[in-house]
Amino acid sequence: DPVLRLAGIEKAYNPGKPNEVHVLRGVDLTVARGEVVALVAPSGAGKSTLLHIAGLLDAPDKGSVEIGGEAMQGRSDRRRTATRRSKVGFVYQFHHLLPEFSALENVMLPQLANGISRRAAKTRAQELLTSVGIAERADHRPAALSGGEQQRVAFCRAMANAPRLLLADEPTGNLDPKTSDRVFDALMALVRETGLSALIATHNLELAARMDRQLKMDQGQLSEL
Ligand code: ADP
Ligand code: ADP
Numbered sequence: 001d002p003v004l005r006l007a008g009i010e011k012a013y014n015p016g017k018p019n020e021v022h023v024l025r026g027v028d029l030t031v032a033r034g035e036v037v038a039l040v041a042p043s044g045a046g047k048s049t050l051l052h053i054a055g056l057l058d059a060p061d062k063g064s065v066e067i068g069g070e071a072m073q074g075r076s077d078r079r080r081t082a083t084r085r086s087k088v089g090f091v092y093q094f095h096h097l098l099p100e101f102s103a104l105e106n107v108m109l110p111q112l113a114n115g116i117s118r119r120a121a122k123t124r125a126q127e128l129l130t131s132v133g134i135a136e137r138a139d140h141r142p143a144a145l146s147g148g149e150q151q152r153v154a155f156c157r158a159m160a161n162a163p164r165l166l167l168a169d170e171p172t173g174n175l176d177p178k179t180s181d182r183v184f185d186a187l188m189a190l191v192r193e194t195g196l197s198a199l200i201a202t203h204n205l206e207l208a209a210r211m212d213r214q215l216k217m218d219q220g221q222l223s224e225l
Helices: 045-052 077-085 103-113 118-131 146-158 175-194 205-209
Strands: 005-015 021-031 036-040 062-067 086-090 165-169 197-201 215-216 221-224
Touching: 005 045, 005 205, 021 197, 021 221, 036 045, 036 205, 045 197, 077 086, 077 197, 086 205, 103 146, 103 205, 118 146, 118 175, 146 165, 146 175, 175 221
Parallel strands: 036 197, 036 215, 086 165, 165 197
Antiparallel strands: 005 021, 005 062, 215 221
């Protein structure tokens, strides 16, 4: 089974009202195991909407979402939340780390929420931080880290529960070009090492070119870039 399959996805905001925006108009997308797909689109095209639907944060008006072969339509909220927590990792343009917690704790928290023991969560968090080269920053709070370091911690947090699918919305969009390249390298290394599938929205065509496949979003539909 593919890790993600979207078929016939439709989504409108304010349907039937004068301010209706029909954002997704029949989106079909399959992401195979281990595949890294770039999503390139101008701002306002509907990338975030699509990532939210793929990550079970929002439901489509029409169409089907399958994660790891599991069809999500008609599932309870509880079931969708459980699937999201165990199978999907998110990275955003801004890291959204919790300011009161250390880097290590930020990577432990999603594991604790998923029922993992403190001890096992800590070991995994340390391994992840080591793999992106910031083990020595583990005890710092986000404010004491550079932008690139904060984003690396955010990747580790997204990977904490060993998801099948990584969804990223402009994951390095907030960083200067040089830092963005380095941080993207760290992300790709982590993704490749774990055989993870990813859907990564970016404006950066050079970064997009380094992924396995490039899609663009236009008029609410996806096509090859
Ligand atoms: P992108 O991530 O590509 O910038 P979005 O998916 O955030 O695009 O938004 C696509 C379109 O839908 C935009 O025109 C946006 O203004 C509109 N939109 C997004 N969220 C809402 C909402 N909650 N209510 C109404 N319109 C929305
Ligand atoms: P209904 O037509 O009564 O909404 P569905 O089985 O289509 O019945 O959906 C049941 C619930 O699941 C609804 O809350 C719907 O919004 C949500 N839902 C439907 N399809 C999906 C999907 N692909 N991803 C996430 N949530 C969905």
